[in-house]
Amino acid sequence: MLELRDITTGYGKFRVLDKISLRIDAGEIVCVVGANGAGKTTLMRAISGIIPLWQGEKVFDGKDLTKLNAAKVTREGIIQIPEGRLIIKDLSVEDNMMLGAYSIYFKMKRSELKSNMGEIYELFPILKSRARQKAGALSGGEQQMLAIARGLMGKPRLLMLDEPSLGLAPLVVKTMFDIIVTLHTKGLPILLVEQNVRAAIGISNRGYVLETGNIVMEGASEDLLNDERMVKAYMGGDSVGGGGDKEDT
DSSP states (O other): OEEEEEEEEEETTEEEEEEEEEEEOTTOEEEEEOOTTSSHHHHHHHHHTSSOOSEEEEEETTEEOTTOOHHHHHHTTEEEEOTTOOOOTTSBHHHHHHHTTGGGGGGSOHHHHHHHHHHHHHHOHHHHHTTTSBGGGSOHHHHHHHHHHHHHTTOOSEEEEESTTTTBOHHHHHHHHHHHHHHHHTTOOEEEEESOHHHHHHHOSEEEEEETTEEEEEEEHHHHHTOHHHHHHHOSSOOTTOOOSSOBO
């Protein structure tokens, strides 16, 4: 569905990504892993249109999105769940969710939006029970659920998750990855950016390894999990359930 062809971009005069090529096929979970500073979040922003490409092409479902801004990319169905959640803490849980439907709000009837919200509440029942509470009163794991729920309100055709396990306690991390797998079984293609390498590759179909703005390794997840270079460089102390330094439940 998504293909990046030799994309290069960065900030100001500082180049972060250098001729990156990547693809996501329909029905896949594809992960991008790497250390801090490798360029993972910049890659997400380049796909979303938050930052422009300096060169290369971005094609989604056969349509060239290279020059589209973030608002137009979102309307095409590419929705990013940002690192750090970025929920609006003074708004209610439900109002945060409704903001996620902004890109499709004028295309859908109110009843359709409510139906969509109902389906999302089935996936996240804790959010339904706290719909009228301020989002800032939620725990860290619940706020991450809300960030995903907000993205799902936009009816994504491709969901991009940037460090969903960051700062969460191990048990909550496991729950988060279970949610990602559930979304995948519903047919939603997912691009997952993660530092929790073993967990990310373990639920993915394919993976890419990013180092200082370059893809240095790629392949089927099973092959990456059994690659000695991967194990030595990225999985020495990594395990499912270890998603960050802080324990925020």
